[in-house]
Amino acid sequence: MLLKNLSVLLFVLVAILVQPKIPLANADEKSAPYVIGYIDHPRIHEFYKPLIKEAYKQIGITASFEKVGVKRGLRLLNEGRTDADVIRYDVVTTDHANIIAIEPQLSRGASFLLCKKSVKCHADIVNDPLAGIAVTSRFYQNFNRQSEPFSANFYEFDDFYHILHLVNTKRFDYAIAPSDFSELTLFDDYDLTYIPLIEHKLVHVIHKKHLHLKEKLSVAIATQLEKHQLRHANEK
Structure with missing residues (x-):
């Protein structure tokens, strides 16, 4: 009886030692x-x-x-x-x-056209080949216009504040930046005219x-x- 119990115990110990390790x-x-x-x-x-x-x-x-x-x-x-x-x-x-x-x-949210007060602000500026517009990254994807690009000259920047700074310091007359309509007072503070161009969830x-x-x-x-x-x- 004792020998049988020892055999069972030995079998259990061997089974524990040789079982594959399961990653946590x-x-x-x-x-x-x-x-x-x-x-x-x-x-x-x-x-x-x-x-x-x-x-x-x-x-x-x-x-x-x-x-x-x-x-x-x-x-x-x-x-x-x-x-x-x-x-x-x-x-x-x-x-x-x-x-x-x-x-x-x-x-x-919307992609807003931002304009200096000294220039005319209208949505068609995106099709003016003489216009230079500072935009945030993924501008084309947001407008779904990869196959039919606008005619203006777009310059991509990755930072929202930098876009505002570029227009505020008169390096650009125009910019396009995203907002959920809560930054309108900020645009006013920068003395910008603004027009929503396209809305998204x-x-x-x-x-x-x-x-x-x-x-x-x-x-x-x-x-x-x-x-x-x-x-x-x-x-x-």
């Missing part, structure tokens, strides 16, 4: 930082970044944030080197197969590897937007 994938995923990219833009700093931070906190994720450029941020996200981006136009999903938009939309975006978070994030973002609306109503 789930533990690693939980401990890995969740990195969200963001563009250097006043409204993102003031409103969208804090809102998204709270939405992730609501679903149990403590996110870290990394400032990225317009193009670089999308490249990092599409390659899975970041996990999400605070806010983008919904059209970014059309040419980035690994990026998923999260509804509800955070807001509506503004949405939070994630890498497709986090598709399992989509439904939870949708609920969390809707909750945070509702809280903001209630706070705003109470402040009136």
